[in-house]
């Protein structure tokens with residue numbers, strides 16, 4: 001795997017000021033690097049700041065503290081930000097719901113190319129289009145349809161196909177498959193994995209389903225209350241979790257095995273507990289927020 | 293033998309639409325005992341929600357019961373009108389939906405919503421209803437229920453709201469609870485807590501539940517029995533052990549083998565090719581035949597009956613006919629799951 005860092009958050013903070021005496025610290029000092037060609041999984045409880053982190057990394061929010069480096073350069077520089085915008089694509093859980101109802105599926109998928117003045121009729125693009133269409137579980141019969149004629153799952157797949165047609169360097173996928181059936185989820189996950197392996201795509205992958213995250217990610221970060229509490233290579237983190245919150249999270253995973261489920265022990269974690277300040281490296285590449 | 297809490301016999305529900313009749317639920321047979329939890333799984337659009345909503349008669353005007361009957365605690369409610377249903381809803385059965393915000397009124401304090409639900413169904417004093425509402429909040433694990441009683445839903449986190457929805461649903465002490473993707477939007481630690489809560493409530497109140505989810509892990513956590521639906525029909529039903537460890541329908545095989553939890557990291561995930569058929573004029577024979585690599589010629593012509601495998605387990609596939617070629621299930625969950633646990637410990 002390549003080791004060049006594509007994007008880096010440095011002590012990133014994003015505080016939403018609600019009113020004079022109330023501020024939501026959605027991100028409160030997160031540092032992480034995403035390497036070229038890897039799938040980085042981000043997990044954590046509802047409201048811990050995963051989506052905000054994803055959006056901030058894509059330049060949708062201006063950080064209130066810290067910095068973001070795209071290929072080593074601060075995005076405070078306008079040229080860097082522009083370059084980043086061209087090379088990053090985002091997919092949300094509800095991307096499918098936001099498709100233009102007046103465009104056919106074919107137009108929707110090809111639109112990003114038109115926006116960037118790329119030839120949509122070249123052999124290369126045609127090939128790419130067919131490939132992505134097939135791998136997204138869509139076929140030619142869908143092309144002339146409008147979004148409202150498709151099911152929710154089909155619409156989401158159109159949104160995914162649309163974001164992949166530009167062959168982005170980094171795909172930020174925030175719960176991209178949460179609303180889809182298992183079988184369609186599996187197709188999309190296969191597609192992502194294939195794009196990574198064969199075409200060197202990089203992914204920031206956010207999901208509640210830890211089995212999916214484990215399957216697809218090279219490294220995983222665990223967030224809690226706007227902080228990163230643990231980060232490491234996927235199997236290392238799943239096999240040797242250190243932070244009690246990570247342990248709690250992993251102990252809650254549901255696996256399709258009734259006997260196992262009935263006998264499992266769920267380790268509860270009190271999220272009110274204050275967090276430590278220092279990230280310790282417990283084994284190569286495996287970092288844990290020290291406890292206090 | 294205890295009386296069935298819920299009994300569907302040859303139950304079919306359709307919608308009249310401009311494009312034709314949508315056969316959303318087709319010839320379903322189902323029984324649920326008091327205190328039992330039945331998991332219902334199947335792809336989007338297979339009829340899970342319609343089946344439950346139609347029992348509660350929470351259906352749009354274009355829906356109608358096409359055949360069969362529905363009994364709740366022995367009472368045949370098939371032809372009940374809205375007026376007959378009102379006293380039953382909440383009292384006999386209640387439903388919890390996926391999105392807590394759609395079931396809660398955002399402008400009314402939580403406590404008041406629960407109190408109202410109690411007052412609607414029972415002749416008790418307001419004070420008594422209030423006391424019970426606080427008790428309900430406590431039951432569903434809301435800390436400081438006396439204080440939280442006065443708060444509006446937006447002061448609660450997603451997990452807490454879902455607990456409140458449960459509190460509203462349980463306040464009038466229903467005998468039967470339909471939980472439709474009730475934990476799908478929650479993160480796993482919160483989901484685990486809510487599932488434990490459901491199990492705990494079943495233990496304490498002895499209510500029966502129909503637990504709809506597309507998460508086969510969550511279903512494994514709570515269900516005593518599992519029904520697998522495809523294109524409006526129940527294609528396999530059995531105890532959780534039978535469905536997970538000894539599945540017999542190729543569709544159940546397909547569902548189970550798509551799961552990343554049991555996949556090899558270096559491999560690809562399996563998936564079921566193709567799409568479910570349209571429910572307007574569904575195909576003759578076995579609706580799954582198109583997508584089934586084990587399909588036999590007869591699957592395209594004649595609908596398979598339910599073959600009984602054990603007293604509790606049956607499946608509708610011609611593969612179970614004695615004349616069919618023997619096919620071994622491609623999913624060996626026991627083996628893979630043992631491996632998984634080994635890795636994990």
Ligand SMILES: Nc1ncnc2c1ncn2[C@@H]1O[C@H](COP(=O)(O)OP(=O)(O)OP(=O)(O)O)[C@@H](O)[C@H]1O
Nearest residue numbers: 016024025026044045046047048049050051052053
């Ligand atoms: N635009 C905003 N204004 C104010 N607060 C916000 C805004 N966006 C997010 N927040 C708050 O920031 C926190 C983090 O939210 P975020 O959406 O990043 O969480 P998440 O980890 O993605 O959660 P989920 O798993 O539920 O998607 C939450 O408390 C949220 O309410």
Ligand SMILES: Nc1ncnc2c1ncn2[C@@H]1O[C@H](COP(=O)(O)OP(=O)(O)OP(=O)(O)O)[C@@H](O)[C@H]1O
Nearest residue numbers: 307314316335336337338339340341342343352571
């Ligand atoms: N009001 C309606 N008019 C016409 N058809 C409908 C209506 N409501 C539902 N249907 C159809 O009935 C079928 C069953 O829908 P249902 O909502 O029960 O599916 P489901 O199994 O709950 O799916 P999901 O997992 O997506 O919630 C679908 O094909 C759907 O399109």
Ligand SMILES: [Mg+2]
Nearest residue numbers: 050051052174
């Ligand atoms: Mg989010």
Ligand SMILES: [Mg+2]
Nearest residue numbers: 340341342472
């Ligand atoms: Mg539904």
